Amino acid sequence: xxxPPPLDAPLLEVAGLHxxxxxxxxxxxxxxxxDYRVEAGETLAVLGESGSGxxxxxxxxxxxxxxxxxxxxxxxxxxxxxxxxxxTPERRRDLRGENMAMIFQDALSALNPVFxxxxxxxEQLRTRRGMSRRDAGRRAVELLDQVGxxxxxxxxxxxxxxxxxxxxQRVMIAMSLALDPDVLIADEPTTAxxxxxxxxxxxxxxxxxxxxxxxxxxxxxDLGVVAEVADxxxxxxxxxxxxxxxxxxxxxxxxxxxxxxxxESIPRVDTKGTQLRAITGLxxxxxxxxxGCPFHPRCPMAVDVCxxxxxxxxxxxxxxxxxxxxxxxxxxx
Amino acid sequence: xxxxxxxPILQVQDLVKHFPVQLGVVFKRTVGHVRAVDGVSFDxxxxxTLGVVGESGCGKSTLxxxxxxxxxxxxxxxxxxxxxxxxxxxxDLKALRRQIQIVLQDPYTSLNPRMTVGDIVGEPFxxxxxxxxxxxxxxxxxxxxxxxxxxxxxxxxxxxxxxxxxxQRIGIARALALRPEVIIxxxxxxxxxxxxxxxxxxxxxxxxxxxxxxxxxxxxxLSVVRHLSDRVAVMYLGKIVELGTEDEIYNRAAHxxxxxxxxxxxxPDPSVRAGRQRIxxxxxxxxxxxxxxxxxxxxxxxxATEICAEEEPALEVRQxxxxxxxxxxxxxxxxxxx
Ligand SMILES: Nc1ncnc2c1ncn2[C@@H]1O[C@H](COP(=O)(O)OP(=O)(O)OP(=O)(O)O)[C@@H](O)[C@H]1O
Ligand SMILES: Nc1ncnc2c1ncn2[C@@H]1O[C@H](COP(=O)(O)OP(=O)(O)O)[C@@H](O)[C@H]1O
Ligand code: SF4
Ligand code: SF4
Ligand SMILES: [Mg+2]
Ligand SMILES: [Mg+2]
Numbered sequence: 001x002x003x004p005p006p007l008d009a010p011l012l013e014v015a016g017l018h019x020x021x022x023x024x025x026x027x028x029x030x031x032x033x034x035d036y037r038v039e040a041g042e043t044l045a046v047l048g049e050s051g052s053g054x055x056x057x058x059x060x061x062x063x064x065x066x067x068x069x070x071x072x073x074x075x076x077x078x079x080x081x082x083x084x085x086x087x088t089p090e091r092r093r094d095l096r097g098e099n100m101a102m103i104f105q106d107a108l109s110a111l112n113p114v115f116x117x118x119x120x121x122x123e124q125l126r127t128r129r130g131m132s133r134r135d136a137g138r139r140a141v142e143l144l145d146q147v148g149x150x151x152x153x154x155x156x157x158x159x160x161x162x163x164x165x166x167x168x169q170r171v172m173i174a175m176s177l178a179l180d181p182d183v184l185i186a187d188e189p190t191t192a193x194x195x196x197x198x199x200x201x202x203x204x205x206x207x208x209x210x211x212x213x214x215x216x217x218x219x220x221x222d223l224g225v226v227a228e229v230a231d232x233x234x235x236x237x238x239x240x241x242x243x244x245x246x247x248x249x250x251x252x253x254x255x256x257x258x259x260x261x262x263x264e265s266i267p268r269v270d271t272k273g274t275q276l277r278a279i280t281g282l283x284x285x286x287x288x289x290x291x292g293c294p295f296h297p298r299c300p301m302a303v304d305v306c307x308x309x310x311x312x313x314x315x316x317x318x319x320x321x322x323x324x325x326x327x328x329x330x331x332x333x
Numbered sequence: 334x335x336x337x338x339x340x341p342i343l344q345v346q347d348l349v350k351h352f353p354v355q356l357g358v359v360f361k362r363t364v365g366h367v368r369a370v371d372g373v374s375f376d377x378x379x380x381x382t383l384g385v386v387g388e389s390g391c392g393k394s395t396l397x398x399x400x401x402x403x404x405x406x407x408x409x410x411x412x413x414x415x416x417x418x419x420x421x422x423x424x425d426l427k428a429l430r431r432q433i434q435i436v437l438q439d440p441y442t443s444l445n446p447r448m449t450v451g452d453i454v455g456e457p458f459x460x461x462x463x464x465x466x467x468x469x470x471x472x473x474x475x476x477x478x479x480x481x482x483x484x485x486x487x488x489x490x491x492x493x494x495x496x497x498x499x500x501q502r503i504g505i506a507r508a509l510a511l512r513p514e515v516i517i518x519x520x521x522x523x524x525x526x527x528x529x530x531x532x533x534x535x536x537x538x539x540x541x542x543x544x545x546x547x548x549x550x551x552x553x554x555l556s557v558v559r560h561l562s563d564r565v566a567v568m569y570l571g572k573i574v575e576l577g578t579e580d581e582i583y584n585r586a587a588h589x590x591x592x593x594x595x596x597x598x599x600x601p602d603p604s605v606r607a608g609r610q611r612i613x614x615x616x617x618x619x620x621x622x623x624x625x626x627x628x629x630x631x632x633x634x635x636x637a638t639e640i641c642a643e644e645e646p647a648l649e650v651r652q653x654x655x656x657x658x659x660x661x662x663x664x665x666x667x668x669x670x671x
Contacts, residue, residue: 049526150616164617194388194553196614199597203613221527224556224599228606247603265531267560269598270605270669272579275538276560278531282496
């Protein structure tokens with residue numbers, strides 16, 4: 001047996017994670033040192049544009065990274081202090097569902113179209129918990145009821161395609177909670193939903209997180225959603241966390257030019273606003289990440305040194321951090 | 334966005350579009366109708382942007398398709414400069430098509446992958462040869478690329494060589510080619526990354542000022558619509574439930590559905606989250622094949638009473654109100670923080 005982990009280890013921690021995709025078109029350096037952690041009962045939002053590496057990080061945590069082509073080249077993922085990247089496939093399988101679970105943007109493709117939703121939930125309980133068919137069936141109804149499916153007793157017999165988008169998302173949440181995980185990763189769970197349904201699902205996730213004292217990692221590109229639900233935020237750009245802070249600090253005083261620019265570029269529903277301050281240029285091609293700070297080609301503050309030095313995610317006063325060489329100058333207070 | 338005239342350029346009256354629901358493979362039988370657009374009326378004025386918001390399936394794209402004459406209407410009338418558009422044939426129809434253009438949501442599927450950018454943007458000139466004689470086309474296309482912020486030297490590249498935002502610019506350049514008066518934008522920024530959306534929205538704003546365009550701007554994102562629109566129509570299950578100026582809709586919404594939408598939109602400011610008024614709708618949008626009797630919103634409405642099931646509320650200015658809303662119990666309210 002291994003040495004028992006320290007009791008005060010974070011619930012889930014990712015450190016220095018590097019992942020590449022080796023394809024015919026070359027090597028895409030998709031994660032270039034990702035660091036974040038989540039504790040029980042809190043919501044960490046991982047915010048980034050598409051392709052920044054949010055899902056690859058999540059998949060690596062869950063042990064479902066497509067490999068090949070994906071290769072973890074460095075770093076660590078620890079669950080309550082236990083290193084997962086070197087754990088056996090059996091151990092990882094045991095952890096999935098029981099300790100950590102994930103929900104996806106597209107519930108329809110995450111659920112099995114052939115079986116009823118009741119069967120899919122009960123199946124896990126029977127194979128993993130040794131429950132009887134009848135107990136597992138009863139528990140499936142309870143779970144569907146908890147996530148707000150009306151007439152759950154009847155609906156367990158329906159197939160995924162018989163549910164609306166929002167209801168399917170609820171079914172997937174019920175399924176992910178069946179084995180009582182204490183880490184839940186939600187990868188863009190409401191991106192495909194209408195705003196009124198999105199609000200329902202976000203409320204549900206917040207409730208379940210509080211009730212079950214889970215650590216919730218919410219992956220999204222939506223600065224509005226983040227402001228509504230997150231406790232802390234990790235901003236990703238080109239496979240790195242470029243800024244990390246609690247939600248209030250981040251919005252009132254962003255300390256990375258990328259975060260700052262993002263906040264300035266979005267229209268807000270509560271003001272009419274004038275011309276938006278668009279960010280120029282495009283996110284980098286991951287097979288050819290620019291040298292130095294990866295944001296420099298788009299950064300209004302960039303100077304010569306930014307093209308040479310890769311800024312590390314450095315701690316700032318107040319427990320926040322930023323990966324900008326001039327972060328000190330951006331901190332107010 | 335720009336100075337708004339009062340002269341309506343487009344008048345839409347009681348527009349209806351139903352799609353048959355068919356069963357059977359060999360012998361198709363019609364078993365019902367999807368009432369995608371079900372009695373929609375509004376005016377579009379010269380130089381203005383009319384936003385159209387609503388949830389998935391409420392009929393926004395169908396409305397666009399009918400206005401573009403890509404789908405025949407089931408009933409109703411649309412007049413462009415006072416002339417009925419559905420009666421137009423031949424030369425008149427061709428002239429109409431020059432004047433109303435569309436920009437679509439998906440920059441990945443709306444451009445032909447086998448055509449060069451030059452061919453895509455210049456395609457309208459092939460049909461409307463009078464606009465640009467053959468010898469001038471290449472120069473015209475390069476001019477258009479420049480106007481939308483693309484490098485004119487990239488005229489021979491293919492769509493896959495451009496990013497999503499750049500492809501959307503290509504779509505906009507093509508829509509501009511014939512110097513239309515009206516551009517219908519159907520979710521033009523929805524598929525784009527956050528940092529790219531602003532670039533395209535700013536471009537649309539600039540082009541409107543420069544060319545005096547009128548926009549019908551369709552989107553499900555209420556923040557995006559507010560930013561670009563002078564007036565806004567809120568749709569639910571094929572009908573407009575509220576119509577007003579940007580200020581009327583966002584600061585004094587009177588219809589419960591609009592109010593629920595506004596209260597659900599996340600505001601990117603954590604300092605307001607505790608104090609926000611939240612209206613949470615239950616359930617999903619009913620099927621447009623069998624919409625509820627009376628008011629279509631009543632199955633999700635917290636204010637519904639008996640009359641709501643019996644009598645369909647008309648879109649009209651209600652007592653104590655200032656802009657039209659289709660609710661028996663309409664009441665203006667300020668819902669957004671600030
Ligand atoms: N060709 C068609 N045949 C049958 N039904 C159709 C057709 N086109 C659209 N519909 C139906 O009409 C309704 C309105 O669809 P429409 O595409 O206009 O919605 P929308 O408001 O644009 O939605 P979204 O926000 O998802 O783009 C939907 O119920 C849709 O399924
Ligand atoms: N199976 C795969 N094969 C090759 N490249 C991949 C694969 N999955 C993801 N990528 C690439 O990794 C990068 C990060 O992707 P992802 O983590 O999905 O981004 P997001 O932040 O949008 O979730 C992207 O450039 C993507 O194209
Ligand atoms: S290091 Fe330089 S380029 Fe990078 S974000 Fe900071 S100022 Fe901008
Ligand atoms: S008419 Fe009745 S059901 Fe319809 S929105 Fe008004 S109160 Fe609600
Ligand atoms: Mg993703
Ligand atoms: Mg549509």
